[in-house]
Amino acid sequence: QVQLVESGGTLVQAGGSLRLSCAASGLTFSMYTMGWFRQAPGKDREFVASIHWSGSSTYYLASVSGRFTVSRENAKNTVYLQMNKLKFEDTAVYYCAARYRGTGYYYSLKEEYNYWGQGTQVTVSS
Numbered sequence: 392q393v394q395l396v397e398s399g400g401t402l403v404q405a406g407g408s409l410r411l412s413c414a415a416s417g418l419t420f421s422m423y424t425m426g427w428f429r430q431a432p433g434k435d436r437e438f439v440a441s442i443h444w445s446g447s448s449t450y451y452l453a454s455v456s457g458r459f460t461v462s463r464e465n466a467k468n469t470v471y472l473q474m475n476k477l478k479f480e481d482t483a484v485y486y487c488a489a490r491y492r493g494t495g496y497y498y499s500l501k502e503e504y505n506y507w508g509q510g511t512q513v514t515v516s517s
């Protein structure tokens with residue numbers, strides 16, 4: 392019923408830019424905090440960025456702060472992740488996640504999210 396579909400992942404050179412999109416359906420998008428996670432081979436899924444359901448605040452993994460920007464366009468039920476100055480270490484499968492509005496300002500744990508997309512591969516060549 393609820394679907395999150397990521398797109399935009401591809402091969403990109405180090406220093407380049409990429410924008411990921413996540414289209415949501417089957418939920419009232421404006422009532423969900425949206426998050427981005429990533430998982431590299433042999434590693435656990437880690438928090439990358441999130442945007443509050445109200446759109447009033449964003450949070451980032453320290454290593455991507457200043458390079459990545461998360462935004463949302465409620466009219467299109469879509470959340471974006473603009474990735475600039477990409478590094479080889481950013482290579483991973485990127486997942487979109489949704490969590491129904493709660494009392495917190497942000498959520499960085501996998502267990503805190505209700506729905507997940509299938510992921511999109513981002514490969515950064517050095």
